[in-house]
Amino acid sequence: MTTARTSALRQRLGITLPVFQAPMAGVQDHRLAVAVSEAGGLGALPAAMLTLEQLGNELKALRAATTRPFNVNFFCHVPPQPDAARDAAWRDALAPFYAEAGIDRATIPAGAGRMPFSAEALATIEPFAPPVISFHFGLPSAELLARVKRLGAFVLSSATTVDEGLWLQAQGVDAVIAQGLEAGGHRGHFLDTDPATALTRQMGSFALLPQLVAALKVPVIAAGGIADADGVAAALALGAAAVQIGTAYLLCDEATTTPIHRAALTSEAARHTALTTLFTGRPARGIVNRVMRELGPLNPAAPAFPLATAAIAPLRAWAERQGSGDFSPLWSGQNAGGCRTVPAGELTRSLAARLR
Amino acid sequence: MTTARTSALRQRLGITLPVFQAPMAGVQDHRLAVAVSEAGGLGALPAAMLTLEQLGNELKALRAATTRPFNVNFFCHVPPQPDAARDAAWRDALAPFYAEAGIDRATIPAGAGRMPFSAEALATIEPFAPPVISFHFGLPSAELLARVKRLGAFVLSSATTVDEGLWLQAQGVDAVIAQGLEAGGHRGHFLDTDPATALTRQMGSFALLPQLVAALKVPVIAAGGIADADGVAAALALGAAAVQIGTAYLLCDEATTTPIHRAALTSEAARHTALTTLFTGRPARGIVNRVMRELGPLNPAAPAFPLATAAIAPLRAWAERQGSGDFSPLWSGQNAGGCRTVPAGELTRSLAARLR
Numbered sequence: 001m002t003t004a005r006t007s008a009l010r011q012r013l014g015i016t017l018p019v020f021q022a023p024m025a026g027v028q029d030h031r032l033a034v035a036v037s038e039a040g041g042l043g044a045l046p047a048a049m050l051t052l053e054q055l056g057n058e059l060k061a062l063r064a065a066t067t068r069p070f071n072v073n074f075f076c077h078v079p080p081q082p083d084a085a086r087d088a089a090w091r092d093a094l095a096p097f098y099a100e101a102g103i104d105r106a107t108i109p110a111g112a113g114r115m116p117f118s119a120e121a122l123a124t125i126e127p128f129a130p131p132v133i134s135f136h137f138g139l140p141s142a143e144l145l146a147r148v149k150r151l152g153a154f155v156l157s158s159a160t161t162v163d164e165g166l167w168l169q170a171q172g173v174d175a176v177i178a179q180g181l182e183a184g185g186h187r188g189h190f191l192d193t194d195p196a197t198a199l200t201r202q203m204g205s206f207a208l209l210p211q212l213v214a215a216l217k218v219p220v221i222a223a224g225g226i227a228d229a230d231g232v233a234a235a236l237a238l239g240a241a242a243v244q245i246g247t248a249y250l251l252c253d254e255a256t257t258t259p260i261h262r263a264a265l266t267s268e269a270a271r272h273t274a275l276t277t278l279f280t281g282r283p284a285r286g287i288v289n290r291v292m293r294e295l296g297p298l299n300p301a302a303p304a305f306p307l308a309t310a311a312i313a314p315l316r317a318w319a320e321r322q323g324s325g326d327f328s329p330l331w332s333g334q335n336a337g338g339c340r341t342v343p344a345g346e347l348t349r350s351l352a353a354r355l356r
Numbered sequence: 357m358t359t360a361r362t363s364a365l366r367q368r369l370g371i372t373l374p375v376f377q378a379p380m381a382g383v384q385d386h387r388l389a390v391a392v393s394e395a396g397g398l399g400a401l402p403a404a405m406l407t408l409e410q411l412g413n414e415l416k417a418l419r420a421a422t423t424r425p426f427n428v429n430f431f432c433h434v435p436p437q438p439d440a441a442r443d444a445a446w447r448d449a450l451a452p453f454y455a456e457a458g459i460d461r462a463t464i465p466a467g468a469g470r471m472p473f474s475a476e477a478l479a480t481i482e483p484f485a486p487p488v489i490s491f492h493f494g495l496p497s498a499e500l501l502a503r504v505k506r507l508g509a510f511v512l513s514s515a516t517t518v519d520e521g522l523w524l525q526a527q528g529v530d531a532v533i534a535q536g537l538e539a540g541g542h543r544g545h546f547l548d549t550d551p552a553t554a555l556t557r558q559m560g561s562f563a564l565l566p567q568l569v570a571a572l573k574v575p576v577i578a579a580g581g582i583a584d585a586d587g588v589a590a591a592l593a594l595g596a597a598a599v600q601i602g603t604a605y606l607l608c609d610e611a612t613t614t615p616i617h618r619a620a621l622t623s624e625a626a627r628h629t630a631l632t633t634l635f636t637g638r639p640a641r642g643i644v645n646r647v648m649r650e651l652g653p654l655n656p657a658a659p660a661f662p663l664a665t666a667a668i669a670p671l672r673a674w675a676e677r678q679g680s681g682d683f684s685p686l687w688s689g690q691n692a693g694g695c696r697t698v699p700a701g702e703l704t705r706s707l708a709a710r711l712r
Contacts (some may be wrong), residue, residue: 099466162627181537182560200630200653202540202645204560206581207690211627214693225562234562234590237710271518271567274556288556297556334563337570354593 005241009175011152014069016040017352019232020221021344022246023073023134024331025114026047027261030062031254032344037068037237039345041352042132042242044071044127048114052124071156072125073119075186076140077282079136081305082110091311093301097291097327101318113280116140122147128291131155137200137282138164138190139171158188158222161201165212165220167191176243179213180205180224181244183237184247186284187275194200195300199275199283206238213239216257227338229353233316236355244350248338250331252347260325270336279312279329281305287336290326291315358595362711364369365531365575369488369510370425372396373708375588376577376662377700378602379490380387380541380687381431381470382406386418387610388700393424395701397708398488398598400427404470408480414515415484426479427488427512431542433638434494436660438466447464449657453647453683457674460668469665472496478503488512493638494520494546495527500620514544517557521568521576521695523547534568536580537559540603540689542640543631551656553633555639562594569595585692585709592711601707604694606687608703620645626692634666635685637661643692646682647671 005297006018021036023046024209033043035101045062048057062070091098091105098105115121117140125133134156139145149172158177159165165176179188181202192198203211205224212220226235226246235243250257250265264270275283276297277278282305283298292314302308315327318325340347362374377392379402389399400565401418403411418426418560447454447461454461471477473496481489490512495501505528512531515521521532535544537558548554557568561580567575575597582591582599591599606621613621620626620643631639632653638661639654647668651657671683675687696703 136510180560180562181561195650197628197644201628203690204536204581205562206536206560206587207538207583210583210586211691211693225560227563227566230566230594231562234593237590238586272553272557288553296552334559335567337567 003236004234005219005239009241013042013272015042017051017348018045018236020071020242020244021249021348022223022244022248023071024246026329027250027257028255030058030065032249032252033062033070034065035243035252035254035344036249036348037066037070037222039348040346042069042071044134045072046073047121048073048075050115052120055121056124059125059130064204069131071134072130073136073256074121075114075137076117076135077114077137077305080307082307083303086303087307087311090303090308091300093254093295093299094311094315097315101315103314103318108311108314111310111313113306117144126151134177136186136188139173139335141166142171142194145171154294157349158223159212160187160189161191161210162211162215163204164189164191165216167217168215169218173218175211175221175241176242177221177223178205178209180208180222182225182334183223184273184285184310185331186280186282196296200227205235209235209238215287225333225335227335229351231338232351233354243351245261247333247336247338248347248351251341252344253342254344258320258328260320260323260328261330265329265332265336265339266327273332273334277302277308279308281308284329284331287330288330289328289330359592361575361595362375362592365597369398371398373704374592374711375409375704376400376427376600377605377704379427380602380606382685383606383613383687384611386414386421388605388608388675389418389426390421391608391610391700392605392704393422393426395704397704398427399491402429403477404429404431406471408476411477415481415486417708420504423541425487425488425644428486429490429492429552430477431470431493432473432491433470433493435663438663439659442659443663443667445461446657446659446664447680449651449655450667450671453671457671459674460543464667464670467666467669469662473500475500479627482507490533492542493527496522498527501527504665514579515565515568516543516545517547517559518567518571519549520545521572525572525574525611529574531575531597532568532572533577533579534565534596536564536578538581538690539579540629540641541687542636542638543625551654559593560665564700565591565594565596575643581689582693583691587694588707589710599707603689603692604696604703604707606699607695608700610700611699614676614684616676616679617686620681621684621688623693629688629690633658633664635664637664640685640687641689643688645684645686654675658685670692
């Protein structure tokens with residue numbers, strides 16, 4: 001089942017297994033990346049929720065723990081203008097929950113929530129010469145991207161439509177991640193972000209992957225719904241050069257997934273996920289919980305990404321103190337059946353078990 | 357790649373290729389079914405838009421043209437109570453289009469749109485002893501289902517969630533179709549039909565298929581996004597015993613797909629499909645066109661299935677007379693890339709090209 005496509009990409013990256021660990025901000029640090037890279041796959045460090053100092057420390061620890069290739073991942077959204085009216089409307093929508101939790105909304109600090117890629121981030125990672133740098137929500141400015149490429153990094157970004165894949169290829173990415181609609185976490189769409197149409201453009205992996213493979217010259221990495229060795233074999237049959245897997249790693253020993261999140265992933269609740277804007281402002285797939293049910297997962301009151309985060313954070317903290325995930329982003333793809341409570345290296349090898 | 361699963365199912369059904377042609381009401385008659393069955397797959401005759409007399413005539417023609425196994429497909433919705441207020445609201449939503457087309461809304465007849473399975477339908481098909489009978493939107497009453505099974509037919513129905521698959525298995529179906537979100541035409545969901553949650557339960561094939569395979573004892577047939585031999589190989593890798601393919605057949609010589617629909621399928625427009633309730637009242641996937649853009653594909657004014665059909669029919673007829681598909685249901689899955697203008701037998705054989 002190992003195709004010429006996978007061989008070429010593995011050689012280029014210096015990895016032995018065509019298994020990329022999906023960067024998952026908030027549920028992992030360098031330890032998961034190290035475990036996957038040491039097993040022969042491509043580990044990933046998500047930078048979106050780290051300060052520059054934390055990012056530098058994580059890279060130092062990662063580099064100290066492995067000499068294998070790894071991926072550093074950045075969001076590259078343009079931070080929105082603060083909008084006091086919209087923020088107030090969002091806090092109004094959350095007001096009944098604040099009342100229930102005894103939270104004084106006047107005391108909730110504003111906060112950015114997620115850090116986009118920047119010249120400062122580039123300067124932070126430069127000494128560590130990451131072999132692979134990946135982006136979500138498109139790409140940084142042409143000038144910043146040129147500087148990334150001068151580092152010698154292999155550059156990846158996610159496409160959710162054929163048009164996005166063609167656009168990324170034209171900007172010079174080295175490979176494109178086909179992010180099928182099954183995937184957990186944030187949708188990476190960036191060409192059409194109109195709420196009325198953007199989500200209707202999102203495709204399941206069975207449709208998106210072969211269309212990107214047919215349309216692009218660069219390798220395509222399959223993501224979304226892949227949970228075990230059969231899924232890996234199926235993705236390669238559809239033309240993928242490698243797979244990127246997130247959800248299946250969430251129960252691994254090296255992930256920092258909270259106990260509440262872990263419990264949700266192994267419960268019946270994991271059968272029902274939805275795209276929701278409630279936690280950050282951008283559609284992201286997570287297990288349906290109380291706040292998603294009561295406000296509707298795509299409630300239009302949620303402000304622009306990433307400004308929804310700050311107002312919901314104290315509710316999350318309040319509920320989690322009581323052992324509840326009612327207000328937590330329980331990120332998961334549509335196929336949590338592959339989650340296993342094992343070391344990530346073992347999972348990585350088992351994912352590649354059907355490859356020759 | 358041919359697994360023990362596919363062999364057992366092929367033997368049971370007496371077919372040589374594990375390729376089921378998806379029944380597609382409105383775009384095919386017995387001729388497409390005959391061509392697929394004669395090529396060694398399982399052809400299908402959709403009954404939902406036929407009168408009982410037409411159904412009998414189609415079965416007569418089908419039986420005369422092939423001795424191979426075939427499938428007769430029925431919708432099994434419960435027709436809704438007519439609701440004059442809701443129907444008026446729907447016609448209000450369409451009023452600007454009526455004005456543009458010069459259509460007097462008082463002259464538009466009401467109409468049922470789609471016929472559910474019934475004792476009369478059973479009596480009509482009984483003399484033809486269909487080897488396979490499939491249902492969409494669940495199953496008919498237990499009493500009717502028992503009579504279907506006494507005919508000796510192999511019974512199929514579609515599941516869009518694990519719960520639906522378990523329910524169908526418990527009712528005694530012989531196999532379950534895993535209808536991935538990529539699929540064209542009507543979603544088959546039936547356990548949760550609440551507009552607020554039903555669509556969030558729908559999964560891409562990469563997630564739905566392996567979960568149904570893991571949960572069920574009966575064979576699972578993969579549907580949704582499968583467009584070519586690679587897709588068939590991928591579906592079997594994920595545990596499917598067979599595949600069901602619709603969209604790829606829409607350009608075949610034997611399909612009755614209109615020229616307007618054929619042109620849309622081969623245009624750039626086919627890259628953007630959406631689930632829409634505008635044409636029938638139930639969510640169904642079609643190529644985004646003018647009425648979907650202007651009303652929104654899931655406009656809540658659309659009445660209960662299948663009552664939306666009658667009010668939009670004259671707009672469709674008016675637009676089609678001018679060569680436009682602006683008001684036509686341009687059913688398509690998310691992967692129209694496999695559509696080929698060839699005889700259906702040739703397409704069936706090419707879909708099985710990677711199987712040993």
